[in-house]
Amino acid sequence: xxxxxxxxxxxxxxxxxxxxxxxxxxxxxxxxxxxxxxxxxxxxxxxxxxxxxxxxxxxxxxxxxxxxxxxxxxxxxxxxxxxxxxxxxxxxxxxxxxxxxxxxxxxxxxxxxxxxxxxxxxxxxxxxxxxxxxxxxxxxxxxxxxxxxxxxxxxxxxxxxxxxxxxxxxxxxxxxxxxxxxxxxxxxxxxxxxxxxxxxxxxxxxx
Amino acid sequence: xxxxxxxxxxxxxxxxxxxxxxxxxxxxxxxxxxxxxxxxxxxxxxxxxxxxxxxxxxxxxxxxxxxxxxxxxxxxxxxxxxxxxxxxxxxxx
Numbered sequence: 001x002x003x004x005x006x007x008x009x010x011x012x013x014x015x016x017x018x019x020x021x022x023x024x025x026x027x028x029x030x031x032x033x034x035x036x037x038x039x040x041x042x043x044x045x046x047x048x049x050x051x052x053x054x055x056x057x058x059x060x061x062x063x064x065x066x067x068x069x070x071x072x073x074x075x076x077x078x079x080x081x082x083x084x085x086x087x088x089x090x091x092x093x094x095x096x097x098x099x100x101x102x103x104x105x106x107x108x109x110x111x112x113x114x115x116x117x118x119x120x121x122x123x124x125x126x127x128x129x130x131x132x133x134x135x136x137x138x139x140x141x142x143x144x145x146x147x148x149x150x151x152x153x154x155x156x157x158x159x160x161x162x163x164x165x166x167x168x169x170x171x172x173x174x175x176x177x178x179x180x181x182x183x184x185x186x187x188x189x190x191x192x193x194x195x196x197x198x199x200x201x202x203x204x205x206x207x
Numbered sequence: 208x209x210x211x212x213x214x215x216x217x218x219x220x221x222x223x224x225x226x227x228x229x230x231x232x233x234x235x236x237x238x239x240x241x242x243x244x245x246x247x248x249x250x251x252x253x254x255x256x257x258x259x260x261x262x263x264x265x266x267x268x269x270x271x272x273x274x275x276x277x278x279x280x281x282x283x284x285x286x287x288x289x290x291x292x293x294x295x296x297x298x299x300x
Contacts, residue, residue, distance in 0.1 A: 006218050008211070008297040014218060015291070018225035021241050084269060087237030094231045
């Protein structure tokens with residue numbers, strides 16, 4: 001590509017060619033970040049569930065923070081690595097990053113709010129985090145799926161939203177969130193929301 | 208008939224602008240790979256586009272490696288659209 005001047009028709013062909021070549025990259029990224037959050041959420045939920053059954057102590061619930069700490073520290077590194085590997089940020093990537101940043105900030109605010117209620121009002125509001133993890137994350141994922149036109153994300157997100165609404169109804173209706181049904185629901189929702197779409201996206205990216 | 212923007216009516220510069228119109232930003236290696244240009248030539252053309260205010264070039268270090276990232280500016284976007292409009296007149300699309 002060294003020619004300085006060229007025909008008008010060639011210009012149109014060149015523009016079309018460049019758009020086509022960059023379009024290929026816009027299809028889909030890799031699903032490693034989703035897999036990280038999915039497996040992390042499932043592993044921590046299983047750990048909390050087992051310890052709750054064995055120890056019968058509510059302090060075990062502090063372990064939920066592991067999702068936040070581990071996921072929050074590894075995600076920027078993975079995102080950076082993925083961006084460096086591809087060498088390009090598409091507009092879809094930008095929308096996606098903004099949506100997930102918003103979810104991240106909302107989760108921080110929600111966590112501190114629940115902590116505040118617990119410390120200053122002696123009220124247990126941690127059930128809200130369960131709703132947040134399913135409803136808001138599911139919604140964000142469905143939006144990402146719509147932008148990327150990836151059905152697994154839309155379906156996974158919808159599963160999360162439905163589970164989140166269900167938990168919210170239970171909380172509002174005063175139904176206790178017992179671990180024996182709440183934990184499997186949380187785990188299944190995260191498998192549908194993160195693990196399945198993550199593997200599907202990686203499989204498509206490899207193709 | 209509108210005159211074609213001489214800065215854009217060059218194969219490599221137009222290719223770079225077409226790529227940057229389609230993405231939020233792209234690094235030097237990516238653009239080099241897509242266009243198939245040599246590093247020296249691409250660097251010269253990026254400087255020309257940057258001097259005209261059509262693109263923004265950001266140089267940074269990722270670890271120990273230098274990285275050059277390019278993004279189109281509003282001025283560049285307008286110039287590109289005008290160029291395409293002028294092209295349409297030329298080839299009577």
